[in-house]
Amino acid sequence: MLGPLGGIVVLDLSRALAGPHAAQMLGDLGALVIKVEHPDGGDESRGWGPPFVGPDHDISTYFLAANRNKQSITVDMKTPEGKELIERLVRQSDVLVENFRSGVLDRLGFPVERLHELNPRLVVLSITGFGHDGPEGGRPGYDQIAQGEAGLMSLTGPSPDEPYRVGASVADLLAGIHGAYGVAAALYEREHTGRGRVVRTSLLAAVTGVHSYHGTAWTVGGTVPHASGNHHASITPYGAFRCADGMLQIAAANDGQWRKVAALLGIDPDRPEYATNRERRAHRDRLVAEMESALAAHDRGHWLARLGEAGVPAGAIRTLDEVYSWPQTRSQGLVVEVEHPVLGRIELPGPPLRFDDPGGPSGREEGMQEKPVHTAPPALGQDTESVLAWLEERER
Incomplete structure (x- = not known):
């Protein structure tokens, strides 16, 4: 992988969407992302659909959306052997991503203090539903619940009497985006301090963080915004x-x-x-x-x-088929081709960032590719042996 985060190792303990999306963004930027999954079924989003594709119709397109540019290993973190392997990986990683409910990682034997004892330079990204503390910090949270609790559904729909969820899982995706830029900031800070830190966000924070002018309509103007259908609340026409x-x-x-x-x-x-x-x-x-x-x-x-x-x-x-066939979409690198171990050559939605080559062709290092090479979302545990070999080499 090429990119600004080349050389960074990310240990991805997350599942579903918010955490995996954050780790995928870091992978898009060149980081080596090792996705840890339970041997029994792996990431729960592997079972989310339809649609399912492949010869046996058992590959979830949902999973494919959030796990490009990763390697998958299977680990049971509740066993002594699994805990030992996680400890070894933590020592060799720059970033750890998790979106367990508050306290779960502690009960597995990996509170923040232990993680930083193993690796003081480790940046930890932790994503929850409603925050890590506060009167409701322990609540479980999924995207649609957060959209409602954070007020987004009250702003969406044809009228105030018909709140709608946003069609995309924006609470999850925004939490992943916020988490990824928090990690980038913490990695930059680490260059000066030599130490990692914990980056925290939540689905609640992610949605509230994009209220923008809707938020100030209330906090400053004293007016509660409501859904206005397909017309802007403040600008006409x-x-x-x-x-x-x-x-x-x-x-x-x-x-x-x-x-x-x-x-x-x-x-x-x-x-x-x-x-x-x-x-x-x-x-x-x-x-x-x-x-x-x-x-x-x-x-x-x-x-x-x-x-x-x-x-x-x-x-x-x-419609989405029109979007992905639109020449403008393709010109922006928003569709990428990858080689999947079962599906063969497939197209995936691409990363939303592009970086120029400030040196031009003459400034490129010998052997550097002009475009990053993306890899397909992995099959469950497909990289366990190669990651273990990599880990042993790092430890030597």
């Missing part, structure tokens, strides 16, 4: 609109863009109820109805072309 053959999205974030939209649709932009964003927001239902009446005259292709010519941000609402 900004949302999804019906035209002759379906829906498209228009985002007029300032008065200049609004005037361009109004000119295309034959609406007077200086009418008192539409002249400013504050007025447009107050009369949003009327404005949306007037815009959709004009948009009904043509199909999406017509309007997207006209809006693009005018410089107004607009777009289609794509």
Whole structure:
């Protein structure tokens, strides 16, 4: 693997989604990630589906989403032999990722104090549902529960009376993202202090951390935000609109863009109820109805072309098959090919970061590849022997 974290070793004790996503991000950045799984079934997400693929229809596409660029070993951490192996791996690792419930790792014999006794330079990423302390710190948490408890569902849906979960598991994924950047910061700090530290986040923290202007609407403005369907809570016109053959999205974030939209649709932009964003927001239902009446005259292709010519941000609402076949998606490295031990050559969603080559072709080290080589999510325990051999070599 190439990348900024080349040479970093990550011991991934996590399962399901938040922790594995964090470890996968570190693997995308070049770290060697060793995924520890229980011999009896491994990561529980191996059984989550449909869809399942493969000759025996037993490979979970859910698992494939969060475990690229990892090696899998099987360890029973409750046995003396398993504990000894984990101790050896901890000594050789830079980062440990776990998302057990609070106290579980302690009961397994690996409290933070013990981990840092084994390896003072170890950075520990710990992800929980609702935090590591506080009156409800011990609660178990899954994504949808956290979306509700952290207020996200109250902001999502067609109306305040119909809260919806976000379609993607954003609490898990955001917790993984926050955890990965916390690890990067702790590794940087370690270069100056020589010691690792514990990085903590939770599903609750991850969702609350992206409230943004919804949060300040309450904490500063004293207003409780509610779901507003497919239209922005603070900017108008900004949302999804019906035209002759379906829906498209228009985002007029300032008065200049609004005037361009109004000119295309034959609406007077200086009418008192539409002249400013504050007025447009107050009369949003009327404005949306007037815009959709004009948009009904043509199909999406017509309007997207006209809006693009005018410089107004607009777009289609794509299904995932359309997203992954879109040349723009592929041009950004958001689809990667890997060789899976059972499935053969497959495509996976790619990492969202790209790094330039500041030295250009002449500045590249001899033998360095131009692009990182990604590896497929592993079969259960497929790398146990090779990791043990690597560990013995490190220890020598």
